[in-house]
Amino acid sequence: MQLTRRRAVVLAAATATTLALGACGSSGTDAAAPASGGGTDVTLMLNWYPYGEHAPFYLGVEQGIFAKHGINLTIKAGQGSTKTVQAVGGDQVDFGWADTPAVLSNVDKGVKVKSLGVFLQTTPSAVQVFADSGISSPADLKGRTIAVSAGDAPTTTFPIYLEKAGLAPNDVKQQNLDAAGKIAAVISGRVDGLIGFAHDQGPTIAAKSGKEMRYLRYSDVGLNFYSNGLIASDATIGSRGELAKAMVAATSESFAAAEKNPDAAVAAMAGKDPQMPKKDVLLDQWKQTTQLLHTKNTEGQAPGVDADADWDATIEVLASAGLLGSAKERSTYYDSSFQPAGE
Structure with missing residues (x-):
């Protein structure tokens, strides 16, 4: 993609x-x-x-x-x-x-x-975080830093997700990284999560880190494509x-x-x-x-x-x-x- x-x-x-x-x-x-x-x-x-x-x-x-x-x-x-x-x-x-x-x-x-x-x-688009991150709902994203990739569909539609979840665009800090950088940043703890496809990146991060993942799916707030x-x-x-x-x-x-x-x-x-x-x-x-x-x-x-x-x-x-x-x-x-x- x-x-x-x-x-x-x-x-x-x-x-x-x-x-x-x-x-x-x-x-x-x-x-x-x-x-x-x-x-x-x-x-x-x-x-x-x-x-x-x-x-x-x-x-x-x-x-x-x-x-x-x-x-x-x-x-x-x-x-x-x-x-x-x-x-x-x-x-x-x-x-x-x-x-x-x-x-x-x-x-x-x-x-x-x-x-x-x-x-x-x-859509598999989701905010992906570790289950022990303290993030269990969209409201918990406020003040957090999320890795994104400028121009891709999950990132471009992220403002719509935030709006549907009752958050403002500046409630969440975004760090622009490539695909490899996003995964590495999550595993190392440099960011609180990433935006991407839950059925792809999530299982990969779980296997690399040995930690359970949690997914805040766009579809859960009524955003689907x-x-x-x-x-x-x-x-x-x-x-x-x-x-x-x-x-x-x-x-x-x-x-x-x-x-x-x-x-x-x-x-x-x-x-x-x-x-x-x-x-x-x-x-x-x-x-x-x-x-x-x-x-x-x-x-x-x-x-x-x-x-x-x-x-x-x-x-x-x-x-x-x-x-x-x-x-x-x-x-x-x-x-x-x-x-x-x-x-």
């Missing part, structure tokens, strides 16, 4: 991490070419290097879900959602997995992409619509399978990238991700089924936060014709 991501050691993530059917890849190298099973070779660029949120893609490859839909999938690591959006818009890869604020802001700047469907429908989902270029949507539909369907099925069997989903990631967190962190990250897959408008639906009301709310929030020049029609950013079948 431009807009949030996140993690300290990213140099290895600059190279592609690939996964072929039945093959192990590592950053910068392919262990094997995608298996040839009569399907279409497809590349997917993630928003970052692999972490727990991405487990469904690896499970879907391992269990033959993508192959069943006619797709020989190769997964590539990303370097933030903005770069993924730009790579998809330039048709350097077939599909991308990117944060919705980054998608919308890049569309506003002329990048020719659209969302095919958002899977993380409740869409997060990560599938994107494709306008060219792909126009000329390869059936492939796009198959990709959404396979992804939805893979997410449902990973929800039912978290251990198998995380196990499918084993050995795929040296920068991945340890298994227990991956499992924690994925289990937290499953809490983000729906809103009240989409409960009971298949993963990736979006609600128009949630799209409109997302656009309104991002426009009010200044991430968009203006609130445009959802069809500017999202093509609803690829929705997976409901459950």
Whole structure:
């Protein structure tokens, strides 16, 4: 995610991490070419290097879900959602997995992409603190110092969070740091917490520090906007619509399978990238991700089924936060014709 991501050691993530059917890849190298099973070779660029949120893609490859839909999938690591959006818009890869604020802001700047469907429908944005910090509610943030990353979605929407939580902007001190610096500052105690994605950074900090984390989630005060989902270029949507539909369907099925069997989903990631967190962190990250897959408008639906009301709310929030020049029609950013079948 431009807009949030996140993690300290990213140099290895600059190279592609690939996964072929039945093959192990590592950053910068392919262990094997995608298996040839009569399907279409497809590349997917993630928003970052692999972490727990991405487990469904690896499970879907391992269990033959993508192959069943006619797709020989190769997964590539990303370097933030903005770069993924730009790579998809330039048709350097077939599909991308990117944060919705980054998608919308890049569309506003002329990048020719659209969302095919958002899977993380409740924002993972949260103020993250140690459980023993004495911070248990938004009111406890008054006078505290929180690490932020200027320009990302959680930081840009932080003033809205504070307002909804009954705090003024100057009630909380903000220290601008990069992703690695934020984590280090929290662990060392130089700041009281950080703003970021609770399902990613939180489990990482807990594992590094050996301390329990607490999350003051934006959604808990009524602030929600869409997060990560599938994107494709306008060219792909126009000329390869059936492939796009198959990709959404396979992804939805893979997410449902990973929800039912978290251990198998995380196990499918084993050995795929040296920068991945340890298994227990991956499992924690994925289990937290499953809490983000729906809103009240989409409960009971298949993963990736979006609600128009949630799209409109997302656009309104991002426009009010200044991430968009203006609130445009959802069809500017999202093509609803690829929705997976409901459950």
